[in-house]
Amino acid sequence: MAEIVAAAAAVHAPQLLSRPSYEELDKLDRSTEALAAFGRVLDETRPDAVLVVGIDHLETFWLEAVPTFTLVISEECEAAYTTFRRRKRVHTDVAVDLLKGVISRDFDLAYSQDAELGHAFLTPFEYVLGDRDIPVIPLLVNTYLPPIPSPRRCYALGRAIAEALAHRPERIAVIASGGMSHFPGTSRYMEPNYAFDRWILQETAAGRYDELLDLTPVNLDEVGESELLTWCVMLGLAGRAPGSLLSYQELSHHGHGVVQFVPAVPGADGVGAGADGHEVPRYGGHTFTQDDYVYYRFPEPKSLPLNRFLRRIITEAGFRGRFAADRPAAIAASGLGAAEREALAADGFDRLVELGAHPLLALSAWQVVKNELSRAS
Template sequence: MTTPYADAPEPSRTTTPGQEDTMAEIVAAAAAVHAPQLLSRPKHEELDKLDRSTDALVAFGATLAQARPDAVLVIGLDHLETFWLEAVPTFTMVISQECEAHYMERRMRKRVHTDIAVDVLKKVISDGFDLTYSQEATLGHAFLTPFRYVLGESDVPVVPLLVNTYLPPIPSPRRCYELGKAIGRALAGRGERIAVIASGGMSHFPGTARYMAPNHDFDRWVIQETAAGRFQDLIDLTPVNLDEVGESELLTWCVLLGIVGDVPGRLLSYQEMSHHGQGVVQFLPRAADEARHEEGTGTELPRYGGHEFTSEDFIYYTFPEPEALPLNRFLHRLIVEEGLRDDFARAPEEAIAAAGLAPRFAEALRKPGFDALVEAGAHPLLALSSRQVVQLAADRLAEAAGGAGAEA
């Protein structure tokens, strides 16, 4: 098969143990933060740290462009922006001809490599994974962030894959790792050059009482282990373990690890934010000085960064009870509907009254912050995200009104 990148420099070939050497080349791979603050850049954030995160994403984007892939597999997740509670699939392949990713007013469209997407879908299902597929999914900021900062205006097609990470029951790290291996097997025999982006992580607890207390030590342990090419302890964790340390988004990393095999990762950026550990780790291509990796150099962090797991069930992202569906539905609408969001920002009481919610839900909406919403049954992600986007809408409306007043 002739590709438009026939003159590209040859990268190191990577195969997962047990896969044939005829598989498609994985020419670039990285795991990367996708925090919405990278897109909205609120004034109260540490903007210098956000800049370092986006600079690392752009740097990997330049590396990816030099590798000249035929398609980019983007492994992201759903923050209840895509499927909502009418259906919660575990894994979903997007096989539409194009896809759109959005966050508030920001939108980007990318062409989907449907031939690869459909072929992998069929083969992975035959290999024992019951993937969902969608020809109409609208993706959220887990995809918009890498689309903007990594892929930019590139016309390289994408293959979007969603992993459920916030709505229990969620898959285990090992199941995600095995899915990655199955994807690698599905790519065997194809001639394309493939790049992989795992969009997610690191430790954060959006919308919960631990929002301002991420587990940075666990993050640094993950960075240490990936640098050493050691993934077994991470793969052996349970979904409940990940919930306890705010790391459920590492499930996208686990899929990537299954695809690329035991390849050490190189840290491009780690930013210790007050509410989030923001990491960018590149696995492929490897730098020339990484040809031989020596383990055990320097002082190593203890296993799990010293954390001792105690939970037997989910603490922070629990199963959303059906009785709270009306509240969760309204919060979801605030996130995805610009008109309703603006109406709420202008006149919250009128918007709450028009929603016709039960008194306890309406009262929770009137209280500041997101704690009351979570106590009333809101999913923490919806509680936090809805508050964030309404505040951003209010700021935008106030600026517009100020500008109009100045012109008058």
């Protein structure tokens, strides 16, 4: 039967790729070093394929379709972020078997043979896999366009995948590409919940997952942890093995975590304890209050033109270049309303989000334009 020979959860922040000068570069280095360390685990465990469970930052499917879970089944796949790109072979034989097996178990799984992946895949391709010629199986989880699946549902998908591959002879590695607490593009962008991260790491070290799996999608929205859904899929696949911390970095806007689950790391202990060595309280001391999504809401159809404009900035190099070179002209030609044009001309992205822009698009557009201007100067 297929054997899970390696499994890890890993940060994929775009700053790890672009390395802007205004970030804490030493912390970025520690994150990429931890990713590279798991890459060396692949050298030791020799997987036949790597299942990369990532997310879509509205780079792949956009708003023409929002599947909850999507398997990419093409001979090759490409992951991109601005000027950074990597292609990887896809293990189509295993991927097709996985698709058929999961659907036969009454789990509706979408698939694509023509999907360009974003930085949630590019980062592990770059820093974990690098130039290793190991085929991949990309799986996307919707974490930012409500309604999103629950942790329990994602765990169940992992179990269904494990069952679907039970008859296979391959050695499989799993990378759950998902960050810890952060609120990209929202008013809370600079307020990650590090205490909640520490609680997650503590529970992970102890192999305790029921309270994590019992969280609701709205709970995850409240603490900036929706990307943990990729971890939940991985847990369903790899079992409830304790995790060993390879790195945790507190950046001003993001908790960067890299945790190895399989194989066990000899001598690992206490990865989730607080700075003083004491037990971290449940949920890091947080009390949940939200009864609906606040930070990542359902995108209302009337906001589509603004969101489409922002996505073009992110995904079309020529359009992005023209916007960066002459913002007033690009905004004047946008066809958007006066309020949207005024928000596009302003610094930052808060007003864009207030007008209905998806926070990820607003932030990503701001980031890539800032990087474009930096390169040009």
